[in-house]
Amino acid sequence: MAHPVIHRILDRPPDIDILDDSIVFCSDLGSGSILREESRPLMIRVSYLILCVCLFTSGAPVIAGGHLWDINELYSNFDGTIQFVELHVPMAAPNELLMANKWIRSSVTLAEFVFPENLTGSTSFAHLLIATQGFANLPGAPTPDYILPDNFMAVSGDTVTWFVYGAWTYPTPALPIDGVMSIQKDLATGDLIVAANTPTNFSGVTGSVDAGGPPPVPTASFSIDVTSGDHPLNVVFTDTSTGIVDSWSWDFGDSNGSTSQSPAHTYTSTGVYTITLTATNVGGSDTSTCTDCVTVTDPPPPSSPDFVRGDTNQDNSVDISDPIFLLTYLFASGTIDCLMALDSNDDNGVDLADAIFLLTYIFGGGTSPASPFPDCGQDLTSGGVLDCAAFSGCP
Amino acid sequence: MRGLQRLSLIGSDRAAWPLILILFLVGCQLGSERSYSLIETDCSGCIEALSVNGWCDRCDHGLVAGLVVPSREFHDALDAHGHEVDTETILCNLCRQVAREDQFCPRCRHGFVAGQLYFSELTWALARGESAPTDIRCGGCRKQAGRPGRCEVCETYWVGTVRFMSGQDAQRAEGQYRRLQVALDRLPNCSECAVAGFFGFSCRSCDSDPIPNPLQ
Numbered sequence: 001m002a003h004p005v006i007h008r009i010l011d012r013p014p015d016i017d018i019l020d021d022s023i024v025f026c027s028d029l030g031s032g033s034i035l036r037e038e039s040r041p042l043m044i045r046v047s048y049l050i051l052c053v054c055l056f057t058s059g060a061p062v063i064a065g066g067h068l069w070d071i072n073e074l075y076s077n078f079d080g081t082i083q084f085v086e087l088h089v090p091m092a093a094p095n096e097l098l099m100a101n102k103w104i105r106s107s108v109t110l111a112e113f114v115f116p117e118n119l120t121g122s123t124s125f126a127h128l129l130i131a132t133q134g135f136a137n138l139p140g141a142p143t144p145d146y147i148l149p150d151n152f153m154a155v156s157g158d159t160v161t162w163f164v165y166g167a168w169t170y171p172t173p174a175l176p177i178d179g180v181m182s183i184q185k186d187l188a189t190g191d192l193i194v195a196a197n198t199p200t201n202f203s204g205v206t207g208s209v210d211a212g213g214p215p216p217v218p219t220a221s222f223s224i225d226v227t228s229g230d231h232p233l234n235v236v237f238t239d240t241s242t243g244i245v246d247s248w249s250w251d252f253g254d255s256n257g258s259t260s261q262s263p264a265h266t267y268t269s270t271g272v273y274t275i276t277l278t279a280t281n282v283g284g285s286d287t288s289t290c291t292d293c294v295t296v297t298d299p300p301p302p303s304s305p306d307f308v309r310g311d312t313n314q315d316n317s318v319d320i321s322d323p324i325f326l327l328t329y330l331f332a333s334g335t336i337d338c339l340m341a342l343d344s345n346d347d348n349g350v351d352l353a354d355a356i357f358l359l360t361y362i363f364g365g366g367t368s369p370a371s372p373f374p375d376c377g378q379d380l381t382s383g384g385v386l387d388c389a390a391f392s393g394c395p
Numbered sequence: 396m397r398g399l400q401r402l403s404l405i406g407s408d409r410a411a412w413p414l415i416l417i418l419f420l421v422g423c424q425l426g427s428e429r430s431y432s433l434i435e436t437d438c439s440g441c442i443e444a445l446s447v448n449g450w451c452d453r454c455d456h457g458l459v460a461g462l463v464v465p466s467r468e469f470h471d472a473l474d475a476h477g478h479e480v481d482t483e484t485i486l487c488n489l490c491r492q493v494a495r496e497d498q499f500c501p502r503c504r505h506g507f508v509a510g511q512l513y514f515s516e517l518t519w520a521l522a523r524g525e526s527a528p529t530d531i532r533c534g535g536c537r538k539q540a541g542r543p544g545r546c547e548v549c550e551t552y553w554v555g556t557v558r559f560m561s562g563q564d565a566q567r568a569e570g571q572y573r574r575l576q577v578a579l580d581r582l583p584n585c586s587e588c589a590v591a592g593f594f595g596f597s598c599r600s601c602d603s604d605p606i607p608n609p610l611q
Contacts, residue, residue: 065474067514070503090503092484098471105599124484164472164594165504187486190502 066098066118071162072127075135075182075197076175078214078282080151082138084131084199085113085160089123090187096123102163104130108154113146119202127200135199135209142205155282168192177282179211217284218243222262222277224290230299233267241279241286251276253294267296306376307391309369310344310358312336314393318374323358330355338388346370346381445556446526448475448518460521460555460572466582469590473575475518477511497523515594516608517571523564524557543569570609577606 072088085104089096099115106112113130131144132152153160155177161167168183173194175183182197200206218241225236239248239261250258252265253273267273273294278287310318313325314337326342328334330352336342344354344361346369360366368374370381376394441458444451448459450470456463457470464470482494490500494507499519505512506519513519531537535548536558545552545562552558552565554572559565578593581603588598592606 065471065478065514067474067478068480068512090486091490092481093478101468107599110599161596164590164596167596188488190487190489 066096066102066163067165068093068096068123069099069128069162069165071160071166071168071185072187073182073184073198074153074160074168074170074175075199076153076155076177077134077179077211078155078177080153080155082132082134082179082209082211083148083150083152084129084135084144084197085148085152086130086199087128087162088185088187088200089126092124094122094124096126097121099128104163105161106153107159107161108157109151111149111152113148113152115146121202126202127204127206129199129201131199135211138209138211140207141209142199142201142207143203145202178213179209180213214283215244215281217286218245218279218281220277220279220286220288222275222288222290224275224293227293228295229297231268231270231296233294233296234264235267235294236262236264237275237277238262239277239279241277241288243279244281245279246281247279249278249280267294270296270298272296304340304379304388305338305391306378306394307338307341307372307388308376308393309341309346309371309373309379310361311393312342312344312358314338314341314391316393318358318362318369320362323355323362326350326355326358327352337390337392339386340379340388341391341393343386344369348386350386448473448521448526459517459575460526460557460568462555462572462575462579464579464582466586466589468586469578469582469593472590472594473518474514475521477508477513477522479510480512482507482510482512515571517568517575517593520564520568520571521554521557523561524552524554524559524568526557543572573610574606574608577610 068089068091069087070090071085072090073084073086075086076083097119100118101114103112103114119128128146129142129144130146130148131141132148132150134150135141136144136147153175155175157171158175159167159169170183173183173192176194180196181194184193184195184198185191186193197208198206199209221240221242223238223240225238226233227235235252237250237252237258239245241248245261248259248261250260250263250265252258252267253275254267254269254271256265258265272292273296275290275293276287277289278285307314308316308318310322312322312329315321326344329336329342330350339350342350342354345357347353357366357369361368371377372379376391379388441451441454443449444458445461448457450457450467456465457467457473458464459470459473459475464473482491485491485494487500487503490503490505490507493500494510494512497508499506499516504516505514506516506522507513508519508522511522513522533546533549533551535546536551536553539546539553543554543565545565551560552562554565554568557568559568574593578589581589581592585598585601585603588601588603591598592603595605595608597604
């Protein structure tokens with residue numbers, strides 16, 4: 001479907017002839033306007049001639065726009081405080097002056113620089129230097145034409161777009177952060193290259209800066225206040241890394257972690273855990289690992305009072321009254337303070353077998369009850385599932 | 396005043412008289428050509444703008460190959476006319492080469508026709524045709540003008556208001572012309588989206604994709 005203006009052109013019947021078959025193409029444009037052949041008055045012709053001569057001789061400037069500026073160089077130091085974007089007109093084009101409201105943007109930081117005004121002066125092979133204040137303060141830096149905010153572009157991985165005329169995406173090639181190198185355009189081939197920075201401003205002043213490289217990679221290390229214990233085991237990890245560290249990443253080995261410098265962590269399960277610390281700065285990262293560093297064990301069973309196994313009635317002796325007491329407990333629903341004492345056969349249960357065990361021991365020469373027997377003491381055998389809140393038979 | 400001063404300087408220099416004579420003859424030649432003036436119009440600027448893909452101040456819109464570009468920003472970005480540049484000074488090797496051959500440099504995205512530089516593939520492609528002829532004597536063209544297609548009578552091709560002798564040139568221009576139409580369709584919702592999309596960028600404001608080149 002043709003656009004409105006074309007429709008207007010087409011609305012005119014195609015067979016209409018104006019002025020002896022000299023149909024004027026734009027005749028209906030806008031509002032039914034019609035072009036007609038006529039002769040220009042002599043005065044108008046003379047005026048055109050004078051105007052023509054004046055334009056030729058005065059060298060009246062023809063403002064072409066701001067289209068021929070192209071991104072020429074991108075530079076950043078390691079922390080983004082010293083950056084510049086340089087534009088360039090790569091040909092003899094003196095009138096690329098219309099820059100007002102054209103912008104440069106970062107896709108990652110979303111920062112935007114908008115040219116506040118048009119330029120004055122020749123733009124043939126000219127440069128425009130837009131840089132951070134940190135750059136402007138460096139020795140050897142040409143005066144920026146405009147100031148950028150710090151961290152205008154991301155240090156690693158970004159696309160810097162110059163209006164609708166160009167965009168540079170790195171890390172291909174990566175943006176150097178050594179304080180010396182920058183991404184530049186090989187003007188002959190159009191390829192992006194990495195070379196020592198050459199910032200140049202609109203006045204043609206060029207220079208070179210060294211903002212210093214990133215700090216050395218830190219060396220990660222840490223200490224632990226305890227390395228073993230029953231759970232819940234609280235462990236304090238102390239960062240002892242050397243060098244400048246911007247961030248810490250801890251792996252406690254139990255699927256938990258932390259980004260604190262010196263965190264504490266509580267282990268709640270039995271196990272042997274490997275601890276890892278990664279210390280990072282803009283120069284890189286280092287990892288320290290302590291393999292099988294923390295051992296967490298089950299806690300002992302809760303302590304119970306001393307008792308004598310088989311002394312069910314807690315009279316400080318094992319005799320016939322004990323199986324009777326036990327049978328009474330079993331079949332008459334009595335209450336008892338220390339079930340451990342009733343577990344004569346040490347099978348972690350209280351039932352008729354305990355009574356039979358006791359009777360056999362007393363009357364049939366059976367084996368004696370397991371410790372603690374015959375003296376008062378703790379249940380040191382396996383198990384420990386029975387309660388023993390109190391035992392009055394021991395001192 | 397500056398112009399008059401220069402004129403007087405030239406007037407005092409004998410070497411300048413041949414130049415003035417040439418200019419005078421050129422002026423006479425211009426004056427003798429058939430010319431056109433407007434009647435019954437309330438938007439004369441559009442006709443002038445149409446012939447140069449310019450901006451019509453009176454109607455406050457731009458024109459490119461007959462398409463109305465209502466955004467000044469977009470029209471300025473298209474800058475759809477040739478620019479005088481000394482192409483031998485261009486630092487890009489490929490640009491210098493294609494400039495000699497009236498071709499398009501994909502690296503710098505500049506096109507060249509008759510020594511003039513164009514800022515997009517669209518404006519370069521259109522420049523390879525005849526923009527807005529002021530008279531159309533061919534009846535076939537009169538029927539075809541404004542519609543993409545071929546005039547069977549005189550075997551020319553039309554893309555918008557531009558006439559092409561070469562089918563290949565016309566096909567290339569039509570592809571770009573259709574991209575411009577897509578961009579103009581985006582314009583009412585998001586100006587940046589139209590401009591960025593046409594020039595091959597995503598739009599940050601509405602997250603739209605670049606308009607494919609060529610259109611699928």
